[in-house]
Amino acid sequence: MKSYEQIFLANREWSQSKLIKDPNYFKRLSLNQSPQYLWIGCSDSRVPANEVTGTGAGELFVHRNIANQVFSTDKNFMSVLKYAVDYLKVEHIVICGHYGCGGVKAAMSDLQDEHITPWINGIKKTAECNKDTLNQIKDETTKINSMIEINVIEQVDRLYNNPIVRAAWARGHHLHIHGWIFDLETGELSTLKEVNPDELPLDIYNNQETLVN
Numbered sequence: 001m002k003s004y005e006q007i008f009l010a011n012r013e014w015s016q017s018k019l020i021k022d023p024n025y026f027k028r029l030s031l032n033q034s035p036q037y038l039w040i041g042c043s044d045s046r047v048p049a050n051e052v053t054g055t056g057a058g059e060l061f062v063h064r065n066i067a068n069q070v071f072s073t074d075k076n077f078m079s080v081l082k083y084a085v086d087y088l089k090v091e092h093i094v095i096c097g098h099y100g101c102g103g104v105k106a107a108m109s110d111l112q113d114e115h116i117t118p119w120i121n122g123i124k125k126t127a128e129c130n131k132d133t134l135n136q137i138k139d140e141t142t143k144i145n146s147m148i149e150i151n152v153i154e155q156v157d158r159l160y161n162n163p164i165v166r167a168a169w170a171r172g173h174h175l176h177i178h179g180w181i182f183d184l185e186t187g188e189l190s191t192l193k194e195v196n197p198d199e200l201p202l203d204i205y206n207n208q209e210t211l212v213n
């Protein structure tokens with residue numbers, strides 16, 4: 001049997017197992033979605049969003065790319081963010097990086113690729129800004145993992161300044177931002193940085209003019 005044929009068999013087993021527990025499972029799921037979380041993760045095959053969070057269908061709205069990056073110039077990302085925040089009204093945005101990230105590793109190497117290199121250029125710039133800290137770390141794996149953490153924090157900071165997020169806060173939308181890291185060796189998630197909407201400067205709630213583009 002071909003490997004992709006195995007996937008269809010596994011799919012039928014999965015759908016049947018859901019129906020045995022709840023005959024209306026798919027009917028109900030097909031009606032609408034109301035996830036509480038927008039998950040922004042790396043495309044890495046070892047960090048499946050639903051599996052590592054123990055969530056099921058309908059619980060995470062997902063955007064993934066190489067090295068879990070957010071750019072306000074990325075139409076794909078911005079449309080996902082807009083839909084999640086303004087239409088689905090999620091209450092949590094998770095940026096999840098992972099140790100051993102190949103995208104961050106590539107950004108710290110001399111890789112030249114017409115498509116990948118421009119995408120990871122922002123990480124190269126962040127590494128340059130943090131070179132004094134990074135150069136103090138002698139072990140290469142530890143240095144890369146440190147940059148992986150810095151990259152997650154950088155993306156949280158970008159989200160904090162994102163116009164869609166700022167507009168949501170200005171409207172009083174109770175939106176949390178979480179910067180998380182997944183450890184491939186232990187399977188555990190940990191928090192690196194959080195933005196709690198209860199602790200924002202008051203002008204973010206009151207002044208639309210604080211919007212940053």
Ligand SMILES: [Zn+2]
Pocket residue numbers: 042043044066067068098100101102103104
């Ligand atoms: Zn990765």
